[in-house]
Amino acid sequence: MIFERLNQFRNNIAFIEKNNTCNYSDIIEYGIKFADKFYTKNILCLIVTGNNAATIISYLSAVEHNIPALLVNKPKKNTELLSIINNYKPKYIFLSTQDSFDENIKNITSKQIYSIFDYSLIETIYDTDYDIHHDLSILLTTSGSTGTNKYVRLSKKNILSNAQSIIQYLNISENDRVITTLPFSYSYGLSIINTHILSGASIMLSEYSIIQREFWQLLSATNATTFGGVPYTYEMMQRLKFERMNIPNISYITQAGGRLNTNLTQYFLEECSKKNIQFFKMYGQTEATARISYLEPKYLYEKTDSIGKAIPNGELFVVDENNNYLSSNETGELIYKGSNVCMGYAESCYDLHTGDENNGILHTGDIGYYDKDGFFYITGRKKRFLKVFGNRINLDELENKLNINGCLCACSGVDDKIKIYVCSEDMKNKAALLLKDTLDIHPSGYSIEIIKEIPRNSTGKIQYSLLG
């Protein structure tokens, strides 16, 4: 189904990685070889991803051949990987050959199936004592960080329909050349891969950060036409004096993964218009595969803070607490309807038998309204979560995790700055240690503060409004 489409682009370059190129015919050839190694297709395969052809081809092959796959970015420590493995008991793991030699991984390996480039497919010792729903295609982490076992269950229909909507509004064609800036196991990064692959475009694979010279050298050497970024990427680009950059081949750039503040939006609106670059502000969630809405560049000036309108084939509306539809300028929860809404969540392999629990309707947890012209705005959140450098952090989950590990605290804060309140120096040290281990986030994204007492109401609930 996907490979049939890719076959139209046989001779196009799909990937440029270091000095190697890979055509669409190579994706099909290696993809079929990968799937042939599975004794049955209905077993879970864990793919430890990197922005490289080997793992992207294995992912595409899994989707094409209905092999359910859990995607996780290569964690800093193999112990993090083990926690996911213990929880999901994948029968097969696709990982770098170097990692397959790790003692911990060797302990759960029953045999090596095959190697491609510098990656290996291994079979694990686990019994598959769990069922997998036939619609399940991909499992993606909700937070973008590896410190959680909660994954979003996506079907092939979810992936294809969201990609199709995005291709339509961004007008992606085989002439596009995108350079990667995000890990591809992150829903936004994955949507960039999906949309360009299904369009026959070329993808420059890199793990360079935009603050490295190599990134900009690669961008200009390969005549990249587009890239995407989370708010922090845009902050860094402003620091790098985007206004003085000479990037004539870039025709459009996209932003998602959290709210871009008004000042930055205005800066990029002005500088992009001078450079004749289209700037797309977008909104979405992993639960919607990736995208929910986008703002057409021509409305940026007039509707700067808007998240725009629903993507093609999707619908957005606002409801009150009793699920009644609200009219323009009335504030309530944003609800999204579309065939890209995920099947549900999983917290272990024993949740994989479940079918679609959402029926195409997503309660986003974001609070907002739409104006008289039908443009949507987000004003708050129903659930307590923050976006930290593009990753979603659930404050209640974090607080629980710390409490369970003997650190009494209250978590609060704003985007890109979590605040953890504790009551003693002792607890502060404990929190610092735990956070380093459990939170896969740069330490400048959080701070720990000692307060006299955690404010609670008469029923013992923490009064977050009285913090900070």
Added chain:
Amino acid sequence: MTNLEKYSSTYKKVFELDDSIDVTTLTFQGIPLWDSIGHMNLIASLEEAFNVQFEIDDIIDLSSYEKGKEILTKLGVDFN
């Protein structure tokens, strides 16, 4: 404090390092905290400590402790 001491202590502060670490060998992505977010923190701290403004080339070239010294020297900071 000499400029060199000030320079080294900026790295220790930004990357939360104790005295057992030899800062002169530090490189971008060589330690977990020196990732792209840590890099922007380092840039801001160095600009503040030495009252300088880095250009884009300086920011993307500052890939090691030694390289940073060269860049600051070029901007008029005296390490001798």
